[in-house]
Amino acid sequence: MTHAVGLDVSQKTTAICVVDTNGARLWRGVCSSNPDQIEAAVRRHAGDDAKVGVETGAMTPWLVHELRERGLHVVCLDARNARAALKDADQQDRSE
Template identity: 50%
Template sequence: MEHYVGLDVSLKQTSICVVNQVGSVVREGVVDSEPEAIATFVRSKAPGAVRIGLETGPTATWLWTELKQLGLPVICIDARHAKAVLKMQINKSDRNDTAGIARIMQTGWFKEVRVKDLDSHSVRALLASRALLVKIKRDLENQIRGLLKNVGLVIGRAKFNVFTVRAEELIEDRPELMAVVRPLLKARQAIEQQTTISIVRFSSWHVMMRRSEAS
């Protein structure tokens, strides 16, 4: 049986949809946005894959290169062209986007984008570094929350600088807590700054690659 696969990629996870030769969905799933994880799913759930659709995006060049090296029939398609097709769907969701990309592969109605080779190891290292920073930041936040919760103090829902502000409010006039929590808050702030820097670097790389692909 022929299979056609759609990939809807984000930095963390990739939604995958497999359709048959008449466009009926036969398999769906979500995996980590890693070439090996995507390849494992496709080989298991879509052994008859004829075309695998991947939209242009921040990690498209890297994933395309890696999946090609793994022997998969991946095609990078123009995101704007695909978006125009997907807009015609009545129910808009990530799941439907993925099925839509799979059906674009099945019908052959797509605009293929030429992808240039890249140093995929450098990109992988950058993505892995960012993921590690995010994990460390989350672990620090959990440690801080746990320390405060042990003495009956709750930070609640808080993101970005709100987390630090809320924590500082709770430990105000509590020198014994300040001595423990403030170093963790400073470490969290440093990690957050490095995470922002890594995002800027990745964005700069993406712009550079798009310009290179357009040349």
């Protein structure tokens, strides 16, 4: 089962949240904003096939490249675009 992982990155620490396919939280924790530590936490709590999402920010380009080099499936999200997409999807669901 593939788990989804959300990263909230700051200069010193990264908050990590792992959810299952139903959106139930499986694990939440914090580690240093170091790619090695983030990778270890993701693999330990979400598995090798986890899908990782990280919001755009100053550290995002560097961190995304580092995590992808370590074999993680990482997607960069712009919060404003994601919110608009979710709002559109919700409106379509209500109209059906």
